Amino acid sequence: MIIQVLVNGIISGSIYSLIAFGFTLIYGVMNFFNMAHGAVYLLGAYLGYALCVKLNIYFPIAAALATAIVATLMLLIDNIAFRPLRTKKAPGWAFIIISIGIATLLEACVTMVFSSDVRSLTKGPIQPGYEFLGAIITRNQLIILIAAVSIMVLLTFFLNKTKIGKAMRGTADNPEMAIVVGIPVDKVYRVTFFFGSALAAIAGILVSLDTDIDPNIGNPALLKGIVASILGGIGNISGAFWGGFLLAMIENFAVWIIPGGWKDGISLVVLILFIMIRPSLFGIEIEK
Amino acid sequence: MDLIYHLLTMSGIYVILTLSLNLTVGYAGLFNLGQGAFFGIGAYTAALLSIKLGFPFLIEIPTTALVTGLLGMIIGVPALRLSGDYLALATFGLGVIVYTILNNWISFTGGPMGIPGIPRPTIFTLSFNSSASYMLLVTVFALLIIVFMNRLTRSAFGRVLLAIREDETATLAIGKNTSKFKILAFLVCAFIAGIAGSLYAHYISFVDPSSFTTAESFLIFSMVVFGGMESIPGSILGATTLILFPESLRLLGIPTFYAAQIRKMLYGLLLVIIILKRPQGLWGKYPF
Numbered sequence: 001m002i003i004q005v006l007v008n009g010i011i012s013g014s015i016y017s018l019i020a021f022g023f024t025l026i027y028g029v030m031n032f033f034n035m036a037h038g039a040v041y042l043l044g045a046y047l048g049y050a051l052c053v054k055l056n057i058y059f060p061i062a063a064a065l066a067t068a069i070v071a072t073l074m075l076l077i078d079n080i081a082f083r084p085l086r087t088k089k090a091p092g093w094a095f096i097i098i099s100i101g102i103a104t105l106l107e108a109c110v111t112m113v114f115s116s117d118v119r120s121l122t123k124g125p126i127q128p129g130y131e132f133l134g135a136i137i138t139r140n141q142l143i144i145l146i147a148a149v150s151i152m153v154l155l156t157f158f159l160n161k162t163k164i165g166k167a168m169r170g171t172a173d174n175p176e177m178a179i180v181v182g183i184p185v186d187k188v189y190r191v192t193f194f195f196g197s198a199l200a201a202i203a204g205i206l207v208s209l210d211t212d213i214d215p216n217i218g219n220p221a222l223l224k225g226i227v228a229s230i231l232g233g234i235g236n237i238s239g240a241f242w243g244g245f246l247l248a249m250i251e252n253f254a255v256w257i258i259p260g261g262w263k264d265g266i267s268l269v270v271l272i273l274f275i276m277i278r279p280s281l282f283g284i285e286i287e288k
Numbered sequence: 289m290d291l292i293y294h295l296l297t298m299s300g301i302y303v304i305l306t307l308s309l310n311l312t313v314g315y316a317g318l319f320n321l322g323q324g325a326f327f328g329i330g331a332y333t334a335a336l337l338s339i340k341l342g343f344p345f346l347i348e349i350p351t352t353a354l355v356t357g358l359l360g361m362i363i364g365v366p367a368l369r370l371s372g373d374y375l376a377l378a379t380f381g382l383g384v385i386v387y388t389i390l391n392n393w394i395s396f397t398g399g400p401m402g403i404p405g406i407p408r409p410t411i412f413t414l415s416f417n418s419s420a421s422y423m424l425l426v427t428v429f430a431l432l433i434i435v436f437m438n439r440l441t442r443s444a445f446g447r448v449l450l451a452i453r454e455d456e457t458a459t460l461a462i463g464k465n466t467s468k469f470k471i472l473a474f475l476v477c478a479f480i481a482g483i484a485g486s487l488y489a490h491y492i493s494f495v496d497p498s499s500f501t502t503a504e505s506f507l508i509f510s511m512v513v514f515g516g517m518e519s520i521p522g523s524i525l526g527a528t529t530l531i532l533f534p535e536s537l538r539l540l541g542i543p544t545f546y547a548a549q550i551r552k553m554l555y556g557l558l559l560v561i562i563i564l565k566r567p568q569g570l571w572g573k574y575p576f
Contacts, residue, residue, distance in 0.1 A: 033373050035380075081560055092373045093319055094563050097513055100321075100506050101559030107503075108552035115545075219502050223384050226377050265388035268381040272366050 001256075004135040009252040010245065011141045011210070014148035015203050017244030019221055020228035021152055021237065022199030028235035029172040029192040030082075032095035037200050038222025039106035044070050044201025045213045046110050049119050059209075067201045074197035075190060077102060086189065103218070111215040121208040140209040147206055152241060155195065159237065168192055172235065200225075220264050227267045231274060293419040295535055297491055300426035301484050302527040306511040307437045307520065308480035313509070314517030314572070315441055316473045317453030319372065322363075322379035323508045325386035326478040328500025330356045330485020332390065335403040335495050345409030345490070353482040360478020364471055383502045390497035402496025406489050416490075426487055433480060437520055440476070449473055450518075503552070510559045516572020525571055530555065 019041060026034045047070055051062035081098050122140065129136040159165040164187075171178040171188045178185050203221070207213070228247045232239025247267060254266045305327060312318045333352045337343040343351065363382055370378055390397045397403070408417050409425070416422045440446055448469050451459040460466050489495050507530070515526020534551035542550065562569060 033377060081564065084564055090563075090567070093376070094567060096319070096373060096376055097509070098560055098563045100509070101556045101563070103556070104503070104506060104510075104559070105553050105556030108549045108556065112546060112549040112553075219384070223381060226381070230377070259392065261392040262388060265385045265392075268385040268388075271378070271381050 003133050005252050005256050006249075007132070007135040007137055007141075009249040011137070011145055011248075012252065013245035013248030014145050015207055015244075016224045016228045016248050017152060017241045018148045018199055018203040018206070019225035020232065020240035020244045021155070022196040022203075023222075023225040024229040024232070024235055024237060024240040025192060025199070026196035027229065028237070029168050030086075030189055031175075032092050032099070033226075034196070035096055035099040035222065036077075036103040036106065037196075037225055038218035038220075039103040039110075040070060040074060040197045040200040041204035041207075041221045042110055042213075042215065042218035043073075043106055044204030045208045045217065046114050046119075046204075046215075047201075048205035049121055049208055049213060050114075052121060053119075063202070063205045066205055067198050070201035071194050071198035075194050078190060078193045082193070083186075083189075086186075103222075107215060107218055114215065116215050118212045118214045119208075120212045138210070144206045144209055148203070151199070151202060155199070156237065164188070164191055223264060223267055227271045230271060290419055291535075293423045295532055297419070297423045297426045299528045299531045300423070300430040301488050301491070302508070302511060302531055303430045303524050304433050304484040304487070305481055305508050306515065306523040306527040307433055308477045308484070309508050310512050310515075310517065310519070310523045311437065311441070311449070311480075312473050312477045313512050314519065314523075315446060315453065316449040316470060318470060318473060319376035320379045320474070320477065321376050321502070321505050321509060322382040322386070323477070323481060324500050324502060324504030324506075325379075325383045326356055326360050326481035327485045327488070327504065327508070328386055328390060328495075328497070329359055329478075330482035331489040331495045331500070332397055332403070332485075333482065334486035334489040335406045336396075338406060338490070339403065346411055348409075349483060349486050352486045353479045356482025356485065357475045357479030360481070361471055361475040364474035364478075380502060380505070383505045387497055387501055390500065397497075400497060402494055404494045406493045406495070408493070409490050422491060426491070429483065429487060433483070434520065434524065441520065445469070445472070507555060510555050513569055514558055514562055516569025519569070519572040522569055522571035526569065529570075530558075 019037070023034060023037050026032070026037070044066055047066040048063055051057045051066050052059050055062075057065070081102060082095065085094055085098065129138040130142070159169060167178070167183045167188050168191065170181070170183055171185055171192075175185060178188070200221075204213075204217075207217070207221075224244075224247065228243040229235075229240050230243070231246055232241070232243030247270065250270055251263055251266050255263055305323060309320060309323045312320045330352055333355045334348060337348045337351060338345070366378075391400055393399070408415065408422065410416070414421075416425050441449075448459065448464050448466075451462075451464070452466050452469060456466050488499075492499075511526040511530050512523060513526075514530060515524070516522030534547070534554055537547045537550055538544075
């Protein structure tokens with residue numbers, strides 16, 4: 001039983017990490033909390049569903065296509081909404097409010113197009129899972145785990161080794177200095193937003209492999225992303241990775257004892273406890 | 289005619305909610321994304337007090353406000369250690385946990401089924417069963433709260449809140465206990481939201497968790513931003529416009545499901561436009 005809980009924790013942890021990775025990347029470089037992150041996740045899940053089930057495209061291609069479409073759309077939204085705010089040097093709350101507006105808009109669009117019914121990506125009878133040290137793990141869950149971890153590893157490599165990745169880290173560290181040394185900061189922001197949104201979209205698509213989707217999954221996902229990022233120290237990418245797994249473990253072990261409906265509440269209790277006792281597990285201080 | 293009464297009643301309730309949120313968001317600069325939670329706590333407290341304990345309206349409404357206010361304060365204390373954007377995150381999480389509690393504590397809150405059969409109030413021999421009389425009752429409450437907020441924001445207390453928003457360190461330096469003022473602002477905000485919750489519960493005569501989601505908090509928040517921060521006429525204008533304007537969709541004969549989604553889309557779009565084009569809101573005076 002303990003191993004089953006651990007396995008479940010690792011599977012949902014990989015999703016939480018993916019969400020937190022994008023959230024923390026956007027926060028770290030662009031310095032605002034993207035409240036539309038959950039809506040992007042939702043949009044990814046539904047677009048993946050539409051391409052895969054309605055248009056009958058092979059899943060990996062549908063997933064890549066959906067991610068690219070969602071990320072491009074977010075790039076467009078960035079151009080319309082966030083970029084003018086950046087040029088105006090608007091305060092953080094303006095970004096939060098505008099991202100809430102975008103989240104509401106996207107969520108309503110998804111609900112309108114796909115109705116509020118529960119949708120499922122997988123058809124036919126439930127596949128028997130593999131047995132692993134007494135725990136059951138399905139093929140789709142394995143796909144989720146492998147895909148999520150390899151995407152995060154690739155992205156870390158990208159951030160550490162490529163020129164634009166280094167520019168992103170430089171901008172995150174000190175935007176003024178980045179301008180002075182000739183980093184194209186605006187391009188960096190756009191690339192960041194593109195990749196951050198792509199991560200949320202991928203997370204949504206991967207989740208639909210394992211569970212049913214409905215138009216209300218966006219905000220809980222955002223909450224998970226926020227809590228995982230804060231656990232890991234917001235803006236800290238490896239922290240977001242571990243934060244996601246840690247949160248999932250806490251949740252799964254708690255749900256073992258108390259009813260599953262309380263799951264979202266647990267994340268918040270964890271968040272509040274952390275804020276009160278120790279602002280961040282891996283270094284960076286919360287209070288400014 | 290009934291539709292007009294209904295709209296005026298709802299406008300009144302939302303004017304109260306928006307005014308109280310404006311105190312924390314607009315005046316004190318505390319980003320509270322959990323107003324829907326306070327609204328919900330108020331509505332549930334009113335429902336439980338009047339059904340389970342049979343409190344008469346005149347005793348029930350101050351008790352509800354007090355309970356909500358105290359809960360708001362207790363919840364507010366850990367959240368207030370955070371500043372700016374982090375407070376927005378914590379209060380957003382708060383909204384999720386309150387929703388989780390309402391949904392899962394079935395023996396106490398009725399879970400997803402909610403609490404039906406909340407009676408319309410009776411004050412002495414006066415009963416407010418007709419929609420016209422209830423509209424009058426709500427209007428009286430709204431007017432009282434407008435007067436109260438008008439006085440409060442011009443008082444020394446209101447000026448300290450403004451000072452905290454502008455420069456907390458300086459306010460601390462001139463000998464004001466800023467934490468105390470911030471907690472008080474949260475208390476007043478939750479207190480008034482409790483009144484609105486009670487009025488709502490008695491009006492709809494049924495409460496369920498789906499009315500108090502984070503979307504609700506975002507809606508009230510958009511009313512504040514749309515009308516204008518730090519402005520009482522702005523809040524009144526913002527709340528009534530955002531209630532009345534989407535109702536015109538109903539007159540066009542669009543089915544309820546689509547009307548609800550279009551309404552959400554309009555809210556989102558309005559929020560984006562207002563931040564980009566007129567960040568101080570329709571009638572506010574807090575630009576960046």
